[in-house]
Amino acid sequence: MxxxxxxxxxxxxxxxxxxxxxxxxxxxxxxxxxxxxxxxHNDVIGVGVHNDAKKPFSSRSTHFTPVVLDRFSTCNSTVKYNGRKAEWDVPLRQYNKQREKKDSCDVFSGRWVFDNTSYPLYNESDCPYMSDQLACHKHGRPDLDYQFWRWQPHGCNLKRWNATELWDKLRGKRLMFVGDSLNRGQWISMLCLMESVIPADKKSITPNAPLTIFRAEEYNATIEFQWAPLLVESNSDDPVNHRLDERIMRPDSVLRHASEWEHVDILIFNSYLWWRQGPVKLLWGNEENGVCEEADSLEAMELAMHAWANWIKTKVDQLKKKVFFVTMSPTHLWSREWEAGTEGNCYNEKMPIEDERYWGSGSDLDTMRMVDNVVNNLKPRVSVINITQLSEYRKDGHPSIYRKFWESRTAEQMANPSSYSDCIHWCLPGVPDVWNELLFHFL
Incomplete structure (x- = not known):
């Protein structure tokens, strides 16, 4: 054995x-x-291939890790944009408008009605999160009529604002605004509309950061803002220091921002204003030598929109996540567009435009058509909040000279207020509150 x-x-x-x-x-x-x-996985969500000469990246380029863009990033050299596109796994097609079912009432078509009984929905001085860029009465605006206008759709009514009802909808959820300073203004409006029903010891907010979070403890809910003016990664992603002479973007990557989007229940995007500032430098994810391409603003924005849309198509389950895209916010830089023969802008304007056919040059139709095609192709994953036409009428709603300016005014500017008027952003309370009423209507 x-x-x-x-x-x-x-x-x-x-x-x-x-x-x-x-x-x-x-x-x-x-x-x-x-x-x-x-x-x-990286190819699908934004690091992937593009069709430079109709070929995928080489194996060497595939393993190349792009340098993160920041405000110190520069281009080693610049060449003209050659028309390349990212090869997304989920291509976008031309949208067939015949597929779209029209709602019984178009809440985006209507008129402004003066209503000093129901409006404003909050007082400027009572909102602890009010921005000095938007606090027009605090900074000397003598008239208050801009606060008392209610949006009245033709043939129907907007759902009446109810902060407690919206908090109930947000219980246990994250709501995030993503975009530029106009979207930040809508976020501040939302905080002012919502914060008063939360006890002081049950709410908190983070200071200036790429992602700023307001938290309501008893609802286990947050209302957040992420600074992402171009949607894709760029050298302007610092929420404070982003005024740069040369704007560089990564046209094939939303990864820096999208790492937060995946865990959010309700997303509200915007993008437009920063594309109105001239050519943009493109630094592709596989470029190892710092060579940028220069594209005009519409070409660059279309690339960014397609990168964003690819993330939506590959990551968003419409049964679990709600996504909204807010259309362009108009400017009122030339008073001759609503009053022939004048040479001013929004300064000293006190009444909305009554002509429902009015359309200013600050809202670019070519850009709107491109955005319309991209966003409509994403339905039903994305819903549109069309603020453009209704905001076009509100030449009276901008801060003009009644806001904090971080640069000192010259004597010549002070003698000519129109020369430094802010006709881009909006006073609060005011127009952005209606944008949030529209959002509430669709939630």
Whole structure:
């Protein structure tokens, strides 16, 4: 018996070697498989391939990790944009408007009605989160009529504002505004509309940061703002220091911002204003030598919109997440557009425009058509909040000279207020409150 036992035992090392070799092969196979999946995942959400000469990246470029853009980033050299597009796994097609079902009432078509009984929905001085850029009465605006206008759709009514009802809808959820200073203004409006029903010891807010969060503890809910003026990664993503002479963007990546989007229940995007500032430098994700391409604003915005849309198509389940896109906010820089023969702007304007056919040059139709095609192609994943036409009428709603300016005014400017009037942003309470009423209507 002892002799037989020793004979059997001598076979164990050989079996162990075979087993060990099998384990090594399995680990090697799984590692290769993981790398393939990881590369495919990166391609889908924004690091992936583009059709430079209609070819995918080389293996060397695939493993290249792009340098993160910040306000110190520069282009080593610049060439003209050659028309390349990102090759998304989920391509966008031309949208067929015949597929769209019209609502029984178009809440975006209507008129402004003076209502000093129901409006404003809050007082400027009572909102602890009011911005000095938007607090027009605090900074000397003598008239208050801009606060008392209610949007009245033709043939129907907007849902009446109810902060408690909206908090109930947000219980246990995150709501996030993503975009530029106009979207930040809508976020501040939302905070002013919502904060008064939350006890002081049950609410908190983070200071200036790429992601600013207002938290209501008893609802376990947040209302957040993420600074992302171009939607894609750019050198202007610092929420404070973003005034740069050269704007550089990564046209094939939303990863820096989208890492937060995935865990948000309700997303409200905007993008427009920053594309009105001239050419944009493009630094593709596979570019190792710092060579940028220069594109005009519409070309660059279309690339950014497609990168954003690809993330929506690959990541958004409309049963679990609500996504809204807010259309362009108009400017009122030339009074001759609503009053022929004048040379001013929004300064000293006190009444809305009554002509429902009015359309100012601050709202670019080519840009709107491009955005319309991209966003409509994403339905039903994305709903549109069309603020453009209704805001076009409100030449009286801008801060003009009644806001905090961070740069000192010259004597020449002070003698000519129109020369430094802010006809881009909006006073609060005011027009952005109606944008949030529209959002509430659709939630």
């Amino acid at each position: 002892i002799q037989r036992w020793h004979k059997k035992k001598t076979q164990l090392p050989f079996i162990a070697i075979i087993f060990f070799f099998f384990i090594l092969c399995t680990i090697f196979f799984n590692e290769r498989r993981f790398q393939q999946i990881h590369r495919k």
